[in-house]
Amino acid sequence: MNKKYPLEGLKVVDFSWVFTGPIVTKFLGDHGAEIVKIESAARPDGTRVYTPFKDGVMGLNRSGVFANYNSSKYSININLREPRGVEVVKNLVRRADIVLETFGPGVMKRRGLDYDELKRVKQDIIMLSMSMVGQYGPHSNQPSFGQVLQATNGFVHLLGWPDRSPCLPVAAYTDYIAPWYVLIALMAALDHRQRTGKGQYIDLAMLEASVHLASPVVMDYTVNGRVQNRMGNRNPGAAPHGVYPCKGTERWIAIAVFSDKEWEALCKVMGNPKWTKSPKFDTLLHRTENQDELDKLMGQWTKNSTPEDLMVKLQKVGVAAGVVQTGEDMVDYDLQLRHRQHFKELEHAEMGTHLSERPPFRLSKTPSEPQRPFPSFGEHTEYVAKEILGMEDEEFAELIGAGVLA
Amino acid sequence: MPKEKGKPPMLGSYRVLDLTDDRGASCGKVLAELGADVIKVERPGGDPSRNIGPYYHDTPNPEKSLNWFAFNMNKRGITLNIETKDGQEIFKKLAKKADFIIESFTPGYLDKLGLGYKALSKVNPRIILTSITPFGQTGPYSNYNASDLITMAMAGYVYICGDSDRPPVRFSSDQSYYQASLQAAVGTLIAHYYRERTGEGQYVDVSIQESMVWTLCYAPHDWYLLKSLDHTREGPLWKRYGVTYRLIWPCKDGYVCYRLLMAQPGAEVMNDLVASMNAEGLGEDMKDITWTTLSFADVSQENINRWEKEIGKYFLKHTKRELHEEAVRQRNVIQPVNTGKDIFESPQLAARDFWVELEHPELGESITYPGPYFKSTEAAWQKGHRAPLIGEHNEEIYEKELGFSKEELLILKRENVI
Numbered sequence: 001m002n003k004k005y006p007l008e009g010l011k012v013v014d015f016s017w018v019f020t021g022p023i024v025t026k027f028l029g030d031h032g033a034e035i036v037k038i039e040s041a042a043r044p045d046g047t048r049v050y051t052p053f054k055d056g057v058m059g060l061n062r063s064g065v066f067a068n069y070n071s072s073k074y075s076i077n078i079n080l081r082e083p084r085g086v087e088v089v090k091n092l093v094r095r096a097d098i099v100l101e102t103f104g105p106g107v108m109k110r111r112g113l114d115y116d117e118l119k120r121v122k123q124d125i126i127m128l129s130m131s132m133v134g135q136y137g138p139h140s141n142q143p144s145f146g147q148v149l150q151a152t153n154g155f156v157h158l159l160g161w162p163d164r165s166p167c168l169p170v171a172a173y174t175d176y177i178a179p180w181y182v183l184i185a186l187m188a189a190l191d192h193r194q195r196t197g198k199g200q201y202i203d204l205a206m207l208e209a210s211v212h213l214a215s216p217v218v219m220d221y222t223v224n225g226r227v228q229n230r231m232g233n234r235n236p237g238a239a240p241h242g243v244y245p246c247k248g249t250e251r252w253i254a255i256a257v258f259s260d261k262e263w264e265a266l267c268k269v270m271g272n273p274k275w276t277k278s279p280k281f282d283t284l285l286h287r288t289e290n291q292d293e294l295d296k297l298m299g300q301w302t303k304n305s306t307p308e309d310l311m312v313k314l315q316k317v318g319v320a321a322g323v324v325q326t327g328e329d330m331v332d333y334d335l336q337l338r339h340r341q342h343f344k345e346l347e348h349a350e351m352g353t354h355l356s357e358r359p360p361f362r363l364s365k366t367p368s369e370p371q372r373p374f375p376s377f378g379e380h381t382e383y384v385a386k387e388i389l390g391m392e393d394e395e396f397a398e399l400i401g402a403g404v405l406a
Numbered sequence: 407m408p409k410e411k412g413k414p415p416m417l418g419s420y421r422v423l424d425l426t427d428d429r430g431a432s433c434g435k436v437l438a439e440l441g442a443d444v445i446k447v448e449r450p451g452g453d454p455s456r457n458i459g460p461y462y463h464d465t466p467n468p469e470k471s472l473n474w475f476a477f478n479m480n481k482r483g484i485t486l487n488i489e490t491k492d493g494q495e496i497f498k499k500l501a502k503k504a505d506f507i508i509e510s511f512t513p514g515y516l517d518k519l520g521l522g523y524k525a526l527s528k529v530n531p532r533i534i535l536t537s538i539t540p541f542g543q544t545g546p547y548s549n550y551n552a553s554d555l556i557t558m559a560m561a562g563y564v565y566i567c568g569d570s571d572r573p574p575v576r577f578s579s580d581q582s583y584y585q586a587s588l589q590a591a592v593g594t595l596i597a598h599y600y601r602e603r604t605g606e607g608q609y610v611d612v613s614i615q616e617s618m619v620w621t622l623c624y625a626p627h628d629w630y631l632l633k634s635l636d637h638t639r640e641g642p643l644w645k646r647y648g649v650t651y652r653l654i655w656p657c658k659d660g661y662v663c664y665r666l667l668m669a670q671p672g673a674e675v676m677n678d679l680v681a682s683m684n685a686e687g688l689g690e691d692m693k694d695i696t697w698t699t700l701s702f703a704d705v706s707q708e709n710i711n712r713w714e715k716e717i718g719k720y721f722l723k724h725t726k727r728e729l730h731e732e733a734v735r736q737r738n739v740i741q742p743v744n745t746g747k748d749i750f751e752s753p754q755l756a757a758r759d760f761w762v763e764l765e766h767p768e769l770g771e772s773i774t775y776p777g778p779y780f781k782s783t784e785a786a787w788q789k790g791h792r793a794p795l796i797g798e799h800n801e802e803i804y805e806k807e808l809g810f811s812k813e814e815l816l817i818l819k820r821e822n823v824i
Binding site: 145159202342 | 432464544551625
């Protein structure tokens, strides 16, 4: 069997919404899995009305973020308050491999779509519930969202300056940790099914997954009793290690020097000014001790050049340096992202051109990229009913008339 | 949910050769905790990432790095100098029996040693080789030198973080490496799914920069759709929909994270918060507001600032734990800004038996680690064992598995191969 897409044949019924779950199913869809996104008129995916919008005009099929996270999917508009809507979903589950949901605990059960019920429909189904802190526990019923949840994992505490309030990671950071753990668990569960014939139910907590990315921070406490704090841009093993101003408005360069060899190369590019020869800066240890002064002197040098210029010059001699890139830099100017075609321009019937990102890896033998633009709200109701489920015209018309499908 | 004990791992016991440093260590970790047999292949003397702090009892020592402990638990470890001819031959023998290889060397390094994907796939056509590098294997920046700060900056994440009167900042933690490692595991397992059906292995080329771009949310789309760079650094505040509101609030013993709720599911809980404030003589003029119908678009910045000021006074009178527990009761969204200590003391994590103890016989004690991040009806996260000491499993692998004699091992050791 030689398939073009690595996940061709894999079928997913997707109840997830907002960011985390849709990123998971986008990754699966971009590798060839069939994703049926369950939506309802009562509650469309909230990201559909998340800024920015095409031309700045709000609409269900115009959000840039939604477009990015929902490539390669089908959208069916279905009323789950109707028993016959639930039946349609069960027919989808009957032929599926994976069911993903990210509602609060208990929601699927109230709809008669919990694991026990779905297992009756499809014995070896793999169902994964991703929630903020898990399906049970003293905080499991607290409503939450990524922007505040990220505070519980140490990531807010570790961002900013030690003498000030922590800063907000603007893009809810934990929303971008959980998707990878969910994908890893799903792929492992498929492996488990292949070896044992068994499906499973997985209760995956965003909180728990994210704490793994703060492991050394927590262990520094459990082992050494130390409460780590944010350090601005400092790094105990490097100096200079910072972000420095450049020519232009809000233009910055990041520079990281871990060895004396790199320091010498940096000094050469700076033209070996006298201050670099001072005993205050001659070794990594001394530079670390005089970092405030070092940062000031570095900034006086960087502010006369563009960050692009500095990056090229410094990289040429092996000094780690990079432009502090903006959205504009990445989309329009970054030669590497362009080389790897990270941002794909897709054409959507209503929205027109928009960006859909590729997964961050390239597979040598199989494609790894958006296949189709995101679905308009309910775009594939008829396709899913008739082509995927084989529903007769008459029944479909009847369900439309009854408001079960739309 | 049945007891975790006795449940099998989710993933088969596939053999993984892990040649990564700190840039890729989490990739092997996540496979190991799901059941893979991960063997860390280090240069003689140990991987340089053993020299990253913090250390056990603050004693710098390659066998005491907590960073190393955290991201290499459940792995076994051997030493091998793949820059020698003998080392290369031995590595090919290992590759023949392996299912996955993960590496994070500079692009082209393994090729130069005759151990690139082409050479290894000849030895083992089923092999999946995953490379984790700052910018990917090819392209104009592929040979750039980069640490976490650089890949973070190039991925657009630094620009959007920090205070407006100071330079942008990164997390004080190498998050871009962890992101790339996890996303590498995703690509690796997708390739595995394909291999299981076709028998074909393949090469997985991961970019740390791209994996971090994946965490940005709207910055690229703001630019592409609206030519807008409306992401000035607001510190603890958030500017969106034309208004600025506070997300991070000082409280009695630190900070909490909270967003004023209006006109969205959950806005009704505002009444409970206001009642709590009123009971302490705060927020008198917030009592009669119908929060469920107000939207940010209809409310002046002035009003938001006034309400936030009152809420801020209330938060300052209470600890983050008190505010969080009250929010849980009131179904409000307030969360504590947790430090490492707070995370460890979380009642939710305790109730789900999250923490695990791994024995470190050499240290004469056990250390507490983050544990299972999921519960499953069929399978369990694998608690396993502490990270390997340098060359700890040389004998197990070289003698018992590859059949080298003690004499041969002595020669290899003398020649600095192992």
